[in-house]
Amino acid sequence: MNLNLSPEQRQFAAAIGDLLGASDLGAVIRDWAAGDHAEGLAVWRKLADLGVTALAIPPQWGGLPAHPVDLVIACEELGYHALPGPVAESIAAVPTLLSLLGVTERLPDLASGAVIATLGAPPELPYAADAHVAGLVLLVDGDELRCGVPESEWPSVDETRRVFALRAGPVLAAGPAVAGARARALDVGALACAAQLLGAGRALLDKSVRHAGQRTQFGAPIGQFQAVKHRLADVAIGLEFARPLLYAAAIALADDAATAGRDTSAAQVACADAAQRAARAALQVHGAIGYAVEGGVAPLLTKVRALLPAWGTPSAHRARIMAALSDGAVS
Amino acid sequence: MNLDLDEDARAFQAEVRGWLAANVPRAAPPPVDTAEGNAAHRAWERKLAQAGLSVVAWPAEYGGRDASALHWLLFEEEYHAAGGPVRINQNGLFLLAPTLFTHGTAEQRARLLPRMARADDVWAQAWSEPGAGSDLAAIRSRAERTDGGWLLHGQKTWSSRACCADRAFGLFRTDPAAGPHRGLTYLLFDLRADGVTVRPIRQLTGDNGFAEIFLDGVFVPDDDVLGEVGGGWRVAMSTAGHERGTSLRSPGRFSAAATRLVELWREIGDPADGALRDRVVDGWIAAQAYRLHGFAAASAPPGQSSPFAASLTKVFWSELDIALHETALELLGPRAELPGDWLAGYLFSLAGPIYAGTNEIQRTVIAERLLGLPRGAR
Numbered sequence: 001m002n003l004n005l006s007p008e009q010r011q012f013a014a015a016i017g018d019l020l021g022a023s024d025l026g027a028v029i030r031d032w033a034a035g036d037h038a039e040g041l042a043v044w045r046k047l048a049d050l051g052v053t054a055l056a057i058p059p060q061w062g063g064l065p066a067h068p069v070d071l072v073i074a075c076e077e078l079g080y081h082a083l084p085g086p087v088a089e090s091i092a093a094v095p096t097l098l099s100l101l102g103v104t105e106r107l108p109d110l111a112s113g114a115v116i117a118t119l120g121a122p123p124e125l126p127y128a129a130d131a132h133v134a135g136l137v138l139l140v141d142g143d144e145l146r147c148g149v150p151e152s153e154w155p156s157v158d159e160t161r162r163v164f165a166l167r168a169g170p171v172l173a174a175g176p177a178v179a180g181a182r183a184r185a186l187d188v189g190a191l192a193c194a195a196q197l198l199g200a201g202r203a204l205l206d207k208s209v210r211h212a213g214q215r216t217q218f219g220a221p222i223g224q225f226q227a228v229k230h231r232l233a234d235v236a237i238g239l240e241f242a243r244p245l246l247y248a249a250a251i252a253l254a255d256d257a258a259t260a261g262r263d264t265s266a267a268q269v270a271c272a273d274a275a276q277r278a279a280r281a282a283l284q285v286h287g288a289i290g291y292a293v294e295g296g297v298a299p300l301l302t303k304v305r306a307l308l309p310a311w312g313t314p315s316a317h318r319a320r321i322m323a324a325l326s327d328g329a330v331s
Numbered sequence: 332m333n334l335d336l337d338e339d340a341r342a343f344q345a346e347v348r349g350w351l352a353a354n355v356p357r358a359a360p361p362p363v364d365t366a367e368g369n370a371a372h373r374a375w376e377r378k379l380a381q382a383g384l385s386v387v388a389w390p391a392e393y394g395g396r397d398a399s400a401l402h403w404l405l406f407e408e409e410y411h412a413a414g415g416p417v418r419i420n421q422n423g424l425f426l427l428a429p430t431l432f433t434h435g436t437a438e439q440r441a442r443l444l445p446r447m448a449r450a451d452d453v454w455a456q457a458w459s460e461p462g463a464g465s466d467l468a469a470i471r472s473r474a475e476r477t478d479g480g481w482l483l484h485g486q487k488t489w490s491s492r493a494c495c496a497d498r499a500f501g502l503f504r505t506d507p508a509a510g511p512h513r514g515l516t517y518l519l520f521d522l523r524a525d526g527v528t529v530r531p532i533r534q535l536t537g538d539n540g541f542a543e544i545f546l547d548g549v550f551v552p553d554d555d556v557l558g559e560v561g562g563g564w565r566v567a568m569s570t571a572g573h574e575r576g577t578s579l580r581s582p583g584r585f586s587a588a589a590t591r592l593v594e595l596w597r598e599i600g601d602p603a604d605g606a607l608r609d610r611v612v613d614g615w616i617a618a619q620a621y622r623l624h625g626f627a628a629a630s631a632p633p634g635q636s637s638p639f640a641a642s643l644t645k646v647f648w649s650e651l652d653i654a655l656h657e658t659a660l661e662l663l664g665p666r667a668e669l670p671g672d673w674l675a676g677y678l679f680s681l682a683g684p685i686y687a688g689t690n691e692i693q694r695t696v697i698a699e700r701l702l703g704l705p706r707g708a709r
Contacts, residue, residue, distance in 0.1 A: 001342070001401055002332055002637075003627035033472055069332050209702050224707030226691075229698030233646070240643050244623035245616070250336050266616045315605075318612040325593050325615065 003247055005073065006160035011071045012050075019046055025223050029299045032084040033159035037133055040084050041116075048113020052078075056095040056188060061107035063095070068188070068273040070197040079199025082299040084160035085128040093189030094138060094184055100181035101145060101173040114208075120148055120166045124159065124186055124312050127154075127163035138180045139166045145173040158306035160299070169177040173177060184253075187264045190311035191249055192266075194271035197307055198242055201271070201278035205235050207276075207297055208285040228285060235281045238274035245270045262324035265317035272314050279304045313317055334626070338407075343398070344405050351384055351413035361417050364531065364539035367496045372419035375433035376450035386424060386448045388462075393440065394448035400629035407583035409623075412590070422491060423447045427500050427519075430570045434517075434558040442554075455522065457544055458567070458629055460486060463512030465692050467502070468511040468564065472546060474503035474518055481505070481556075483520060491686070493542035494531040496522055515563035519555040526550075529681075536678045540698045565581040572638055572689040575645035582622040583646065588676065589618035590656045595673075607661060614655045621648060639700040642675030642693040647697050649683030649690060656680045 005013070017127045023043050032321045048051065049058040054235040057063025071092060078087050085325040094117040097103075117136035119252055120128040131137050139148035147169030153162050176181040195262075209232060211222030222228050249267040279301050282290060308314065336344065360375065361368035369439060379385040389395025398406070418424060423429060428447060431440055446452045463469040472485025487501055499522055526549040531539035558566035573579060576657030596611045604688040624644075628636065657676035660667035667674065684690040698704040 001334060001336060001626060002630045003334070003623060004332070006332075021404075054347050067332070091402070109635055141375070205702075206608075209704060213705060215702070220707065221705050223698075223704035226695065226707075229704050230691070230694040232702060232704065233694035233697035236702060237643050237646055241620040241624055241647055244627050245620050246333060247332055248619075248623050267620060270616055270620060317608070318609045321612045321615065322593075322596075322608055325612075326597055 003244055005069075009070065009073055011267055012070065013077055015050055015277060016052065016074055016077040017080070018045065019043075019050065020077065020083065025081045025083065026296075029084055029160055029240055030141075031084060033291075037084075039134065044085060044116065045113050047074075047083075048111075050142055051090050053113045053159050055113040056092050056099070057107050057111045059070075061099070061104050062111035063107070064111075067117060068136070068254045071188070071192060072246055072250045075192040076202075078200035079196030079303075080203045081304050082160075084130075085116060085133060086128075087120040087188045088192035090130060090134070090194035091114045093185040096188045097138065097140070097145065097181050097185035100184060101177060103145065103172050110136070110177075115172075118151065119185075120164075120223065121182060121186060124316075125189075125310075128166050129156075129161055129163050129310070131166075132162055137166065138166075138172070139168055140178065142184075143178045144171050145178055145181075146171050155285070156302075156306050157301040158299075160303075161306055166306065183261070186311065187253060187261060188266050190317075191246070191267050193307055193311040194246055194249075194268045196276035197271040197304060198239065198246060200304050200307075201235070201239050201275035202244075202299050204275075204278040204282035204297060204304075205232065206241065207300075208232055208235070208282045211289075212285050223284070230279045232281040233286065235278045238270075242267070242270040242274040258322070260327035262321050265320045265324075268311065268317045269314050269321070273307050275304045276308065340402060342406060344409065347406050347409040348413070350384065351409055351415060354378065354382070355413045355415050359414075360416055363417065363492060363495045366523065367420060367563060370417070372495075373450045373453065375416050376418070376420060383517040385450075386428070386444075389428065389444065389448065392629075393444035401626070404577075404582060404625050404629055407581035408586060409583070411581075411583040411587035414587075416555065419425075419492065420447060420450050420453045422456045422496075423452070426456060426570050426573050427454050429573045429578060430500075430517075430557065430566060434566045434568050437552070439557065440450045444488075452498050452570070453492070453496045453497040454601060455490050455496035455542075457487040457493070457499040459488045459489045459633065461488055464489075465689050467567070467688075468515070470502055470515070472501070472503050473507065474505050474516060474551065476505075476551070478611055479517065480550055480552040481516075483518070483551060484545040485546050487544040487546070489532070489541050490544050491541045491548070491685075493529050493544055494539050495524065497528050498522055499544065500565050505563075505585045506561055509561065512564045513569070514561055516560050517557040517563040518551050519557060520551045521551055524549050532677060534678075535681060536675060568638075571688060572641045574640075575693065576641035577625050577628065579687070580652075580683075582618070582625040585655065586620040586622050586653070589615045592655055592659050592662075595659055599660060607658070610654070610658045610661070614651070614658050616646075617651045617654065620684045637701060639696055641686075642696040643701070645687055646684075646693045646697075648705045650678075652680035652683050 028040045051064050052074045055066040115135040118128045118134040119138040120130050137148040139146045147168035149169045150164040151167050151255040153164045168330040211219050212228050216224050228273050243268040249263040252263040282297050290297045360371035363372050380530040387398040387406050390397055419706045460470050474481040474483050493535040500519050502515050503518050505516040526547040530543045532541050534540040555655050592614055
């Protein structure tokens with residue numbers, strides 16, 4: 001029994017945090033939203049050098065012998081810095097799907113960061129996110145895995161994100177194995193997304209605490225006022241108790257436990273709630289400064305809003321938890 | 332990272348489960364505030380102690396088994412899942428004992444802990460006063476120097492289980508000239524001593540769950556000073572950490588309640604009522620979060636978490652307790668007002684955000700001590 005990060009895992013998180021902290025993500029995000037992805041893709045390549053893109057790929061295809069907890073650690077950092085691009089798709093769901101179905105040709109390129117991937121899997125994922133930066137677009141359609149051909153596209157509330165309707169392309173794999181691989185890929189994607197949400201929530205809390213300590217009204221920093229303190233305390237509580245669910249879900253997926261789906265959904269609901277609470281509090285604490293696009297919290301606020309339902313709505317996840325509990329897997 | 336229980340832990344879990352299945356009384360004993368209930372709960376504690384299950388995490392020399400924090404969590408899970416009786420000595424076992432381990436002398440531990448483990452002494456907490464609740468440092472009850480000890484004067488209130496206890500632990504002002512947090516001393520006293528009057532107070536639950544204590548020249552020997560004279564605040568904050576954390580309200584309690592709530596939903600829930608179903612699920616998720624959080628803390632390297640982290644825990648479990656019970660009452664509909672376990676548990680849960688330092692105090696502690704927001708007026 002151990003639910004704590006090892007020193008190596010802490011170092012891994014710190015290395016990603018240091019890299020992103022030094023990468024002027026504010027400018028990267030602005031450029032990416034304006035259609036210039038060059039700097040952002042350079043950051044993706046640096047992350048690949050740290051092994052981030054190889055975490056869900058088996059070693060024989062250029063991946064790392066990593067645990068899903070390592071994926072969670074990485075995605076939390078990417079969420080903290082609001083990294084643009086199809087994070088959960090490219091480093092979690094697509095590698096899982098291709099590995100399980102033995103469609104291994106593109107895995108080395110995914111592991112090395114040479115290719116970014118995305119996918120659609122209706123009904124949970126009706127659109128593929130960020131296909132405009134993806135060299136590999138997949139569509140899971142019934143019991144077939146196909147190449148996806150982007151047709152129409154829409155902007156997202158998150159200005160760095162675009163979503164694409166897909167048309168079916170050539171078949172890559174077919175048969176009864178597709179459904180199982182699809183379910184597992186959606187769980188690993190949901191886990192990665194939950195980790196991003198937790199990271200974004202933590203960033204929103206940190207920014208709010210910093211702002212509340214500096215912003216003066218009525219002759220005092222607003223962080224002295226109980227109304228502000230208590231709201232941010234509630235944000236801290238939500239994040240604190242969401243994290244163990246995230247780690248437990250990663251362990252359940254690694255162990256292929258019967259509770260893995262239920263535990264992934266619990267992590268998703270808790271991280272989504274905690275991030276949502278952090279986003280609302282951050283906006284309120286920042287006031288009009290937070291409502292302005294240039295204020296510094298907008299990329300996080302809008303990313304949280306976009307990611308909340310992106311891997312199954314919280315409502316669908318709650319329904320799945322009750323279905324699992326009703327099957328008798330209460331504890 | 333892993334959530335596996337080793338062989339040792341599984342064997343311990345099986346032993347506890349087996350013993351409880353064979354020994355937990357089918358019908359709950361009468362309430363602790365009746366003579367019959369008091370005796371029955373003490374007898375239960377003796378039985379637990381004889382089985383070596385009363386205080387598993389304590390050192391063997393005091394009646395424990397030197398069990399790890401993880402084993403203690405597992406014991407608690409089994410105890411609550413089995414529906415074990417209320418621990419009549421919980422203030423002693425979960426609050427005073429950890430404080431004795433940190434601040435007590437070897438003599439005090441040897442004298443007090445074995446008797447506590449067998450419920451020979453049942454302990455009450457005597458902290459709050461009519462003018463000192465959240466602002467605990469405002470207490471006015473005093474201890475005056477006398478030959479070989481101290482004489483207590485003043486009034487304590489909201490003292491949990493004082494009407495069925497033998498002894499109490501409390502904070503007293505020993506130096507009125509010192510500042511509010513200084514000049515306090517942590518003292519242990521006998522509730523049956525001359526000069527003590529205990530007046531029971533009926534609670535929302537209907538029981539005489541707490542009491543006022545009037546003190547008129549009550550003698551306390553020097554041996555019953557816990558920690559330094561004048562150092563009582565520091566000792567009290569150590570107790571408060573245990574009261575706010577997992578020691579007093581362990582995850583097992585909420586996991587068991589969440590499991591019962593899911594069962595209640597399956598028995599009587601309306602499948603079309605998605606909103607209520609989601610509340611049941613949220614209660615289960617939160618109980619699971621608290622359980623896993625406890626496992627994380629139990630497996631953490633020592634010294635890693637802040638002493639103020641217990642404030643996060645306290646707000647979480649107290650709100651979780653109310654949410655679980657409110658949801659159950661919602662499910663019961665018009666039957667919710669009738670006497671029953673869910674109603675009793677609900678009324679009990681309502682006190683959670685108040686005792687052990689109100690949740691408002693905890694949020695301020697979180698904001699100032701953990702987040703680093705500027706200190707300010709309350």
